[in-house]
Amino acid sequence: xxxxxxxxxxxxxxxxxxxxxxxxxxxxxxxxxxxxxxxxxxxxxxxxxxxxxxxxxxxxxxxxxxxxxxxxxxxxxxxxxxxxxxxxxxxxxxxxxxxxxxxxxxxxxxxxxxxxxxxxxxxxxxxxxxxxxxxxxxxxxxxxxxxxxxxxxxxxxxxxxxxxxxxxxxxxxxxxxxxxxxxxxxxxxxxxxxxxxxxxxxxxxxxxxxxxxxxxxxxxxxxxxxxxxxxxxxxxxxxxxxxxxxxxxxxxxxxxxxxxxxxxxxxxxxxxxxxxxxxxxxxxxxxxxxxxxxxxxxxxxxxxxxxxxxxxxxxxxxxxxxxxxxxxxxxxxxxxxxxxxxxxxxxxxxxxxxxxxxxx
Numbered sequence: 001x002x003x004x005x006x007x008x009x010x011x012x013x014x015x016x017x018x019x020x021x022x023x024x025x026x027x028x029x030x031x032x033x034x035x036x037x038x039x040x041x042x043x044x045x046x047x048x049x050x051x052x053x054x055x056x057x058x059x060x061x062x063x064x065x066x067x068x069x070x071x072x073x074x075x076x077x078x079x080x081x082x083x084x085x086x087x088x089x090x091x092x093x094x095x096x097x098x099x100x101x102x103x104x105x106x107x108x109x110x111x112x113x114x115x116x117x118x119x120x121x122x123x124x125x126x127x128x129x130x131x132x133x134x135x136x137x138x139x140x141x142x143x144x145x146x147x148x149x150x151x152x153x154x155x156x157x158x159x160x161x162x163x164x165x166x167x168x169x170x171x172x173x174x175x176x177x178x179x180x181x182x183x184x185x186x187x188x189x190x191x192x193x194x195x196x197x198x199x200x201x202x203x204x205x206x207x208x209x210x211x212x213x214x215x216x217x218x219x220x221x222x223x224x225x226x227x228x229x230x231x232x233x234x235x236x237x238x239x240x241x242x243x244x245x246x247x248x249x250x251x252x253x254x255x256x257x258x259x260x261x262x263x264x265x266x267x268x269x270x271x272x273x274x275x276x277x278x279x280x281x282x283x284x285x286x287x288x289x290x291x292x293x294x295x296x297x298x299x300x301x302x303x304x305x306x307x308x309x310x311x312x313x314x315x316x317x318x319x320x321x322x323x324x325x326x327x328x329x330x331x332x333x334x335x336x337x338x339x340x341x342x343x344x345x346x347x348x349x350x351x352x353x354x355x356x357x358x359x360x
Contacts, residue, residue, distance in 0.1 A: 021192040027287040042148040082137040145174025164227040177297035191327035193284040201347035235259035242307030258308040273309030
């Protein structure tokens with residue numbers, strides 16, 4: 001499959017070819033080229049609140065599905081480890097627990113909670129053993145408030161992906177945002193993961209698709225700002241609609257900000273509202289199916305489900321209908337690529353340029 005390029009000049013650029021959304025080769029290649037080097041959300045730090053706590057998880061299941069283990073040691077340090085025994089490849093921890101050590105139930109190999117090899121029955125005669133290869137592989141952990149992230153192949157530091165967001169809303173007490181799983185939802189979207197992200201990355205469609213959202217957002221003042229591996233869409237409130245109480249230190253001080261819509265390449269959306277955060281994780285399933293998780297973190301209970309952050313389910317249903325129709329359209333033999341609105345589709349253009357760069 002040939003590489004493609006997206007012109008840096010949005011006024012002359014063409015979008016990525018339709019084959020990217022329909023061709024299995026592109027979908028498979030993106031797993032290692034795009035997703036493996038990216039930073040991905042693990043969980044809220046409260047899942048390992050105690051010393052010895054262990055939280056097994058599968059990173060971006062089923063697309064990557066790497067079995068990993070989050071632990072907290074006796075020095076209160078977090079570790080993200082491979083959850084695969086270095087003896088014969090068994091999964092070590094299959095349920096959240098608190099443990100003094102990590103013991104493989106297959107042949108009894110023992111590790112400390114920081115992943116270091118400790119002991120192994122019937123291995124006295126094995127030469128040149130143990131070595132560093134017998135420890136569990138450890139991945140980096142990046143923490144922002146209680147939000148934890150990791151990367152399988154971190155060629156770019158987490159600050160490269162998340163730093164611009166943190167700088168912009170650093171005044172928010174993220175550590176006080178409480179995970180509320182009872183308000184969280186997952187949606188199955190019958191479309192390619194990239195089409196879902198593209199739809200998120202432009203407010204161009206808001207007046208045409210989202211009547212309710214358009215009633216509270218000032219579309220005329222809707223802006224997009226592009227950073228190296230992320231971007232921001234700034235939603236300004238109409239009239240007396242709910243907005244943030246911004247500190248004077250904020251670069252947005254004086255604006256009636258109803259929502260911060262941050263996107264992080266390739267598949268995370270941080271939607272900040274006056275009530276808290278809706279963190280959306282886009283999980284590829286197949287080249288034409290995607291699962292989107294809406295993870296809810298509440299800051300101000302009394303404001304929950306108000307303003308631009310109200311009735312997110314309705315907005316999602318409207319988005320899904322459009323995105324699934326586009327998935328049908330890009331299969332057409334007559335559609336190869338499109339063009340960009342210079343004023344309204346900077347985010348989509350940026351996304352396509354990053355895809356093209358990573359796919360090389």
